[in-house]
Amino acid sequence: MSVVAEEKRVLLSIVTESVIENAVLADLGRRGVSGYTVTDARGRGHRGVRDANWDEAANIRIEVVCRRERAEALLAHLRDHYYANYAMVAWLHDVEVMRLDKF
Numbered sequence: 621m622s623v624v625a626e627e628k629r630v631l632l633s634i635v636t637e638s639v640i641e642n643a644v645l646a647d648l649g650r651r652g653v654s655g656y657t658v659t660d661a662r663g664r665g666h667r668g669v670r671d672a673n674w675d676e677a678a679n680i681r682i683e684v685v686c687r688r689e690r691a692e693a694l695l696a697h698l699r700d701h702y703y704a705n706y707a708m709v710a711w712l713h714d715v716e717v718m719r720l721d722k723f
Contacts, residue, residue, distance in 0.1 A: 626720040631683060632691040634698065635661050636708040638678040647701070648684065651694060655722070657683045679707070685715060685723050 636644065648656060661679040691712055702708050717723050
């Protein structure tokens with residue numbers, strides 16, 4: 621049995637400080653995002669090691685699957701409102717989705 625994706629979408633991945641989780645999620649909701657996944661994240665980058673041993677140093681990863689136009693608009697908002705003051709990186713990746721009604 622072959623499993624074929626129904627349609628292409630974009631996966632927007634955001635890694636940022638956990639202290640702004642509620643603000644970022646509220647912004648996504650106001651911009652039409654109906655679903656997302658949030659996970660704890662650890663790593664090393666420009667601002668050093670983020671090991672999540674201290675709440676103020678913890679990172680999260682937020683993932684949203686949506687159309688490219690919406691993802692690009694969300695990226696512009698994140699850049700304009702968060703990049704200057706918070707550790708945040710984001711990227712897009714093309715994905716093929718099943719159950720298109722969920723996205």
